[in-house]
Amino acid sequence: MRLTTLVSRELFERRRQLLTSFLAVFLGITAIVAIRNVTFFSEKAVARELDALGANVLILPKSVTVQDYFQADLHGAQIPEEYVTRLVLSDLQGLDNLSPKLSVPVEIQGHEVVLTGILPKAEFQAKAMWKGAGIFARPSGCGDVEGGGWLAPAPIQETLVRRRVVEDLAADEALVGADLAGLLGVVEGDTLQALGRGFRVIATLPETGTVDDARVFAHLHTVQELTASGSVVNAIEVVGCCSQISQGLVARINSLLPDAKVVTITQVVETQIRTNEMMARLSLIFLVIIVLVAGASIANYMYGNVDERRREIGTLMALGADSFLVVRVFLLKALVMGLAGGIGGALLGTALAVVLGPRLARVPVLPMPGLMLSAIGIAVVIALVASSLPARRAAGLDPHQTLQEI
């Protein structure tokens, strides 16, 4: 006989009684692990999304409310294109790429589509060089996402999709989003008729999963001219350095352009971030609840168990057990309960996260060994702490009273 024999026999013999407190630990840990696991990968997905968006600051007319980043320029309200020049010539640090946009609804081959005017980078460079100052005189690339730098231009498809910028675009050239290209059946070299003008399709863009897939992109000035809208844009997308953004770039742009609204992508994907924050808070709340519920349940069970085993404890004491042994009997039992509930909960929680995560949060979810280990640790600590007082009561029982014959 070992201490483990004594503890495991009792545990197994009276397993029905500890079902409730075991379930409290087991389900609590399951919930925490599942929520934390999904939240982690959801946060990761947001980070990936931010990276994929490329641009991370958006300059909009004041009246616009931001719902969906990719639709943020489809509102009809306008800001002067001159803002671009102001930004280019400013001494603001941390501005990388600028992409002014003007979007208008047009009809192409009988389909309602959005034509978006964009300004190729060659024109900024010309402007900057001509003034001899501005953002392109400074070291650049800080806001880059991988793939495509200044010196080795990536293919036009990549740069527009990933960096919101194209190097060159002539007045009669157009780029077509993946979905639209499929719908219209156009390929590179075709000509599209829009606003009474023919555009030569120089590229169809790779699929992005956004509304950009259903758009046509042409030179900003061509769009302005054909729609007689003057020198205006709907939005300016900016790639800023993340470090500069956190140091107040947005506020500085705002003071430079007081009549515009400046938002960061983080604000745009706010709902998703808020969901994640809510999930994080939820898992914290769950943690508190499980600590309270499971702890109380285990403590309650243990007190009952000590009471029920008074005679047994008294007998052990009469046979020579000291108080350390009695404490160990109950703490070892608590350890077993904590481990069982923790391991079971970590496994089930992970399984739930992996299976349900993709359906509920639309993110791929993988098991997290570190999370599982800490969940098991939490379960064990809860069980041990909750059992410490009952164990001490057991050790402090008056042996004479426990042996009182009925």
Next chain:
Amino acid sequence: MLRMESVTHQFPHRRSTVRALDNVSAEIPPGDFTAVVGPSGSGKSTLLLSLGGMLRPTSGAVYWNGDRVYDLAPNARARLRRKTVGFLFQTFNLVPYLTAEENVQVPLFLAGAAVSLQRSRARELLSRVGLGDRIDHKPSELSIGQQQRVALARVLSNDPQVILADEPTGNLDPKTGGEVISFLEELNREGRTIVMVTHDPRAAERATRRLVLEEGRIRE
């Protein structure tokens, strides 16, 4: 040798106290077989527990081989109890979820004996009390008499010098009760000191000496 010197024990009860032992002095020489008799509530169990180092008296002293037992801290007393005394109870107090063999192993386990020794000794003792074929039975799967024999085997596992038995035949029919007394006599012949609480006159007769308790006092 066991000795009690002016032992008084009072239980707090509601606002007042109950005096279970009143200035009891007694000496139990080694190898003695003493029966403690007296009406119910006279303090017999209290005396036995005080003698066994399980209950610190309100005043007075208990000596084991000349040492004051209650000068030791409770845990030290528990460890001393392991080696020195064995308890037998009226309701046997077997651990319900352990087999007969495991119940007999408990004192050996508490004393830190190796698992193999625990096993061989438990089997040997169970054979000695005639339960060699019941080692895997739980207490609930044994008759009352068999349960008390498991308790006897358990008492012997640590080979104690002193056996303290509180009404060991109280729950048994006369025949099995007689067997238990015979067994205690046999242990006494081996040189062990036995103190047995009983209110069964026939059991008391078989002891070599009687202590009569009445309202917590020894009647000469």
